[in-house]
Amino acid sequence: MDDVFHGDLIYLFAFAVAGLGFALGPFVVVYLLAPRGTRQAANKSRQAIECGMDPIGDAWIRYSAVYYLYALVFVAFAVDVLYLIPVALVYNDPQFVAGDFIEMALFVGILSLVIVYAWKKGIFEWKRNQTSPNS
Amino acid sequence: MEAQPDLTQLVKDCSPIVRFGLLDDWLALARANSLWPLTFGLACCAIEMMAAGASRFDLARFGAEVFRPSPRQADVMIVAGTINKKMAGAVKTLYDQMPEPKWVIAMGNCAISGGPFVFPGQYAVVEGVGKLFPVDVFVPGCPPRPEALIEGILKLEEKLTGKRRWPTVKPE
Numbered sequence: 001m002d003d004v005f006h007g008d009l010i011y012l013f014a015f016a017v018a019g020l021g022f023a024l025g026p027f028v029v030v031y032l033l034a035p036r037g038t039r040q041a042a043n044k045s046r047q048a049i050e051c052g053m054d055p056i057g058d059a060w061i062r063y064s065a066v067y068y069l070y071a072l073v074f075v076a077f078a079v080d081v082l083y084l085i086p087v088a089l090v091y092n093d094p095q096f097v098a099g100d101f102i103e104m105a106l107f108v109g110i111l112s113l114v115i116v117y118a119w120k121k122g123i124f125e126w127k128r129n130q131t132s133p134n135s
Numbered sequence: 136m137e138a139q140p141d142l143t144q145l146v147k148d149c150s151p152i153v154r155f156g157l158l159d160d161w162l163a164l165a166r167a168n169s170l171w172p173l174t175f176g177l178a179c180c181a182i183e184m185m186a187a188g189a190s191r192f193d194l195a196r197f198g199a200e201v202f203r204p205s206p207r208q209a210d211v212m213i214v215a216g217t218i219n220k221k222m223a224g225a226v227k228t229l230y231d232q233m234p235e236p237k238w239v240i241a242m243g244n245c246a247i248s249g250g251p252f253v254f255p256g257q258y259a260v261v262e263g264v265g266k267l268f269p270v271d272v273f274v275p276g277c278p279p280r281p282e283a284l285i286e287g288i289l290k291l292e293e294k295l296t297g298k299r300r301w302p303t304v305k306p307e
Contacts, residue, residue, distance in 0.1 A: 032153040035235035039149060041227035041268040050205045050232055052175075052225030 069123040080111050149235040166210060167292035173209035174202040178216025180243035180278040187281035199288050206232040217245035217252060218261040230268050238271040240287050243278045250277060
């Protein structure tokens with residue numbers, strides 16, 4: 001019993017080490033085999049813009065995220081569809097009858113009220129947030 | 136007056152820490168037959184470069200047709216045309232942004248030495264891309280024909296692998 005336990009521990013340890021090696025090994029190999037740096041004529045290797053011209057201003061600017069509520073509602077309904085997949089899979093079974101259809105309709109119907117709610121809150125309108133100074 | 140290139144940076148050894156002879160040979164063969172040039176032309180030589188890439192002269196036969204829009208993906212910089220002093224900074228930046236290993240082909244007389252723009256008192260043109268960074272292959276001509284550029288790329292392949300894979304054309 002104890003031997004089995006220790007054998008399992010060794011397996012666990014070996015797999016953990018192998019997993020770690022699989023994750024970190026490529027970094028080591030790349031470090032050893034990759035060229036060290038690149039020849040420079042103007043020391044601009046790390047300039048973000050790749051057309052040769054010097055960039056104007058900073059890339060870290062603030063911009064309006066008007067769309068995010070819409071995207072959140074989309075995600076909610078994507079998950080909703082996920083819940084419907086098992087229903088769709090077993091639906092051909094004869095033991096599922098009209099009652100189950102009504103249950104599913106209720107489920108989807110209650111979730112659909114989210115659209116009404118979101119619509120009422122006005123998230124489908126393209127309106128910039130007036131409180132944000134940089135929008 | 137003119138800013139000289141920082142030679143300590145240009146002669147820097149960028150070779151990897153660990154090298155395998157056979158792996159290097161295989162990599163050289165792979166690189167030589169899939170040279171990716173940087174898409175950029177400076178002057179009229181670029182027209183010939185475009186012709187070399189298009190269907191009639193078809194650089195794709197030698198694996199060098201993948202003109203990359205980003206220097207980070209390119210192996211070869213084909214300097215096709217006159218380098219103005221105003222443009223030199225941009226060319227140097229593009230050279231910097233190309234990852235090692237990288238090669239440079241100076242295409243046409245302007246890129247080699249300034250070409251017809253060399254005269255006493257000229258102030259606008261860099262007299263040869265060799266003044267900015269090291270050049271591997273010079274392709275003379277004003278402009279060179281597409282065949283000449285293809286020959287330049289074959290010369291570069293020769294430089295990479297140490298042997299020529301294609302027959303040499305004897306001038307008639």
